[in-house]
Amino acid sequence: xxxxxxxxxxxxxxxxxxxxxxxxxxxxxxxxxxxxxxxxxxxxxxxxxxxxxxxxxxxxxxxxxxxxxxxxxxxxxxxxxxxxxxxxxxxxxxxxxxxxxxxxxxxxxxxxxxxxxxxxxxxxxxxxxxxxxxxxxxxxxxxxxxxxxxxxxxxxxxxxxxxxxxxxxxxxxxxxxxxxxxxxxxxxxxxxxxxxxxxxxxxxxxxxxxxxxxxxxxxxxxxxxxxxxxxxxxxxxxxxxxxxxxxxxxxxxxxxxxxxxxxxxxxxxxxxxxxxxxxxxxxxxxxxxxxxxxxxxxxxxxxxxxxxxxxxxxxxxxxxxxxxxxxxxxxxxxxxxxxxxxxxxxxxxxxxxxxxxxxxxxxxxxxxxxxxxxxxxxxx
Numbered sequence: 001x002x003x004x005x006x007x008x009x010x011x012x013x014x015x016x017x018x019x020x021x022x023x024x025x026x027x028x029x030x031x032x033x034x035x036x037x038x039x040x041x042x043x044x045x046x047x048x049x050x051x052x053x054x055x056x057x058x059x060x061x062x063x064x065x066x067x068x069x070x071x072x073x074x075x076x077x078x079x080x081x082x083x084x085x086x087x088x089x090x091x092x093x094x095x096x097x098x099x100x101x102x103x104x105x106x107x108x109x110x111x112x113x114x115x116x117x118x119x120x121x122x123x124x125x126x127x128x129x130x131x132x133x134x135x136x137x138x139x140x141x142x143x144x145x146x147x148x149x150x151x152x153x154x155x156x157x158x159x160x161x162x163x164x165x166x167x168x169x170x171x172x173x174x175x176x177x178x179x180x181x182x183x184x185x186x187x188x189x190x191x192x193x194x195x196x197x198x199x200x201x202x203x204x205x206x207x208x209x210x211x212x213x214x215x216x217x218x219x220x221x222x223x224x225x226x227x228x229x230x231x232x233x234x235x236x237x238x239x240x241x242x243x244x245x246x247x248x249x250x251x252x253x254x255x256x257x258x259x260x261x262x263x264x265x266x267x268x269x270x271x272x273x274x275x276x277x278x279x280x281x282x283x284x285x286x287x288x289x290x291x292x293x294x295x296x297x298x299x300x301x302x303x304x305x306x307x308x309x310x311x312x313x314x315x316x317x318x319x320x321x322x323x324x325x326x327x328x329x330x331x332x333x334x335x336x337x338x339x340x341x342x343x344x345x346x347x348x349x350x351x352x353x354x355x356x357x358x359x360x361x362x363x364x365x366x367x368x369x370x371x372x373x374x375x376x377x378x379x380x
Contacts, residue, residue, distance in 0.1 A: 003319040006349040008139050008294040008335030009167060009190035014255060017194050020248040028243040038241065039232050041250045045200055048253070049169075049184060051176035053202040056228050057249065059242050062166040062187030065199035067095055068223035069162055069183055073131055073207070075216045076100030081129040081159065083119070085110050085145070086138025087325040088164065096133075099219060104129065110141065113289030116149035123157050130210070131160035131182070137168035137291040140323050142333065144168065144291035147179045155180040160206055166190055166199075170256055171266040171293035171337050182207040188245070191293060193338035194252040197245050201225075266292040268379035269336045269346055276350055276372040281365035285331050293337035296323070297353070298330065300362050305332045308356050315359075316352040347372055 005012045028034045042055040049055070058064050070092070074080060078101035084090040085108030093103035106122050108114035114134070132154050137144050151161045160182045165174055170191025176184050182204045189196035203225065211218070211226045218224045227238045256262055270292040277284055277297055285296035299305035306329050309322040321333035334349050350368035357364065 001317060003313055003317045004345065004348065005319055006334055006336075006340055006345060007319055007321045008142075008333050008337060009187075010196050011190060011193045011335060011337055012339035012345075013193055013195060014252070014339055017248050017252045017255070020251040021195065021244050023244055023247050026243055028241045029237055032235070034241075034243060035232060035235060037250070038246060041246060041253065042200070044250075044253055044257070045186075046202060048256070049174050049176045049186075049202055050178065051181075051184070051202050051204075053176060053204045054229075055200055055202045056225070057198055057200045057241070057246060059197070059239065059245075060199055060222075061189070061196050062185065062199045064223065065166075065185040065187065065201050066092070066164060068199075068220075068225050069185065069201065070095040071099050071220045071223045072211050072218050072225040073160070073162070074099040074101035075214055077215075078102070078130040079104055079128055081106060081132035081154075083114055083132055083134040083145075083150070084108065085112070085114050086135060086143055087140045087327070088138050089133070089135040092133040092135075092164075101130070108145075110143070111285070111287045113143060113145045114150060116146065116153050119150060120153050123153065123159075127157040127159065129157075129159050131162050133162045133164070136163055136165040136174070137172070137293060139167040139294060140296070140325065140327050140333075141285055141331070142291045142294040142296045143286055144172065144289045146289070147174070147181065151180045160210060167293055167337070168291055170262060171270075171341070172291065173263050176202050176204075188249050188252070191338045192249065192252045192256060193340075194249045195245065197242065198249055263292075266336065266341050268376065269341050269343060270295065272343075272372050272375035272379055273334060273336060273346055273350070275375040276366075276368045279366045279371045280354070280368050285327075293341075294321075294333055294335050296327075296331045296333050299332060300357065303357070303360055303362065304329045308332055308353075308360070311356040311359065312352045315355065316348075318349055318352045320349055320353070343373075343376055
């Protein structure tokens with residue numbers, strides 16, 4: 001029997017989404033109805049992100065979106081500002097370097113969100129950057145960065161804004177145009193709760209201009225975003241789209257669109273989860289700026305977080321997240337995003353965490369599941 005997924009992505013997939021994967025196939029390269037379907041799905045994603053910018057759906061997991069943006073924008077001699085307060089934020093530098101650009105770090109505190117005033121102070125001394133990268137929710141810690149304040153600061157200095165919002169979408173509302181985001185990247189397998197395999201991104205006019213006015217050719221075909229610009233007018237996909245995966249994403253998007261208060265659901269569950277953790281005597285990893293899609297909990301002294309994750313899987317057949325990098329073994333993570341974000345499932349995950357801790361000799365001050373339900377009822 002497959003485990004109950006309570007990881008911060010990939011997430012559980014609803015049955016109607018799974019069924020869409022098995023729909024009768026067409027030839028997406030030649031079928032005009034599929035071109036219209038693809039374009040319509042992109043337009044719906046644009047509305048969800050509150051943007052008039054073009055949205056593309058690409059055939060690859062979310063990393064394709066990050067890599068495609070970096071190869072399409074970065075070229076030798078460019079300086080790129082890598083804003084980081086977490087593992088994934090820092091990782092943008094590796095992609096930038098692959099394509100000859102120089103990454104320059106702005107380091108934020110890793111237990112809270114990046115401070116806009118500190119960023120502006122930094123830019124007053126050095127603002128010569130082609131683009132800046134920032135992660136909305138850095139999943140290993142669950143820290144949420146305030147794009148509403150950060151991106152306008154960057155744009156005021158003429159810097160393109162590239163946002164990885166893969167882990168925040170659906171749990172957090174995103175206003176691409178109002179927040180001045182030039183490129184916003186999402187993926188199918190987290191908040192949207194579709195199978196892994198698709199990335200999508202919105203591209204604003206400044207981003208298109210930067211790609212069109214490069215000094216050197218884009219060093220990729222598959223990751224080259226520029227070749228998609230006029231796909232609909234030219235009736236030509238650069239490569240065959242995975243039609244059934246896109247059917248599934250469309251159904252998953254309908255599930256999201258049809259829920260009256262999806263952001264409220266995520267917020268209520270996340271707040272109740274954090275309250276249960278604190279009242280039990282455990283520690284949240286962050287000091288502030290919690291994302292509503294994932295909660296990172298410090299492993300108690302002497303407890304290896306990865307061993308705890310495996311114990312929970314063995315005893316209760318529930319799969320939560322461990323971590324990696326500087327957080328390896330130090331935190332456990334409960335993903336309450338998309339289909340995972342159901343009160344019954346979060347309660348089961350918290351009960352399993354308590355059971356595993358008690359098995360290792362850790363006594364809690366309060367029952368995680370009971371406190372969660374009490375707090376959740378207050379939030380409803």
